[in-house]
Amino acid sequence: MEALFKDLYLYELVLLFLGVFLFLILSAGLVYYIIKKEEIKKLLLFFPIPILMIGYPSVKEITISSDKIAFSKYQEEYIENPEDTIAKQNLEKLTEKLEERAHSPEDIIQISKAKLLLGNTKEAVQYANKAIKIEKERVNSGNASETEDPTTNDPANSSQTIRITTQANQLKQLARIQNMKSKDVDTTVLNAKINELKVDKELVGTKKIIKRKAFENLKIKN
Numbered sequence: 621m622e623a624l625f626k627d628l629y630l631y632e633l634v635l636l637f638l639g640v641f642l643f644l645i646l647s648a649g650l651v652y653y654i655i656k657k658e659e660i661k662k663l664l665l666f667f668p669i670p671i672l673m674i675g676y677p678s679v680k681e682i683t684i685s686s687d688k689i690a691f692s693k694y695q696e697e698y699i700e701n702p703e704d705t706i707a708k709q710n711l712e713k714l715t716e717k718l719e720e721r722a723h724s725p726e727d728i729i730q731i732s733k734a735k736l737l738l739g740n741t742k743e744a745v746q747y748a749n750k751a752i753k754i755e756k757e758r759v760n761s762g763n764a765s766e767t768e769d770p771t772t773n774d775p776a777n778s779s780q781t782i783r784i785t786t787q788a789n790q791l792k793q794l795a796r797i798q799n800m801k802s803k804d805v806d807t808t809v810l811n812a813k814i815n816e817l818k819v820d821k822e823l824v825g826t827k828k829i830i831k832r833k834a835f836e837n838l839k840i841k842n
C-alpha cells in the first residue's frame with residue numbers, strides 16, 4: 621500500500637482514505653435502508669461524493685506512474701540520440717513535473733540523472749546529495765541498519781543503500797567532469813579522467829553523454 625501511493629501528497633492520501641471511509645458508511649446506511657424498506661433515493665445522491673474523493677487521487681497516481689514510464693523512455697531516447705530535440709524537450713517537461721513529487725532516494729537519483737543529462741549540473745549535484753541524505757535518514761530511522769551485514773541482516777536494505785550512495789557519488793563526479801574548463805584540463809587529462817571513472821550499468825549511457833558534453837565545453841572534438 622505504501623509503495624502504491626508513495627507519490628501522492630498528504631492531502632491526496634487524506635482525501636482518498638476519507639473517501640473510502642465515507643463510502644463504507646454510505647454502503648452500511650444503504651443496507652440498513654434496504655432492510656428497513658425505507659426510501660433510498662436521497663441516500664444515493666451522496667454516493668458521488670466519496671467516489672470523487674477516491675477517484676481523484678487514484679487517477680493522479682495512475683497519471684504519475686504513466687509519467688514515470690515516459691520519463692524513463694525519453695531519458696533513453698536522449699541518451700541514444702542527443703540530437704533528438706523532441707526527446708530533450710519532453711524530458712525537460714517531465715523532469716520539471718516529477719521533481720516536486722520525488723520523495724524516495726530512487727526517484728531523486730533519477731531526477732539527478734535527468735538534470736545532468738540536460739546540463740543542469742548544479743541541480744544534479746543538489747539532488748544527488750539529497751538522495752544520499754534521505755537514504756541515510758531511512759537507515760537511521762530503523763528501516764535499515766548502517767552496519768548491516770548481508771549474512772545476518774536484510775541484504776535488500778544493505779544493497780539499496782550501497783546502490784543509492786554509489787550512484788549519487790558517480791553522478792556528482794560526472795557533474796564535475798562536465799564542468800571542467802579548458803584552463804583546468806587538456807584533452808588527454810579529460811579523457812583519462814572519464815575513462816578512469818567506473819559507473820553502474822544504469823549510468824553508462826549518461827557517462828557517454830557527459831563525455832561528449834565535456835569535450836564540447838572544451839571546444840574540441842572527441
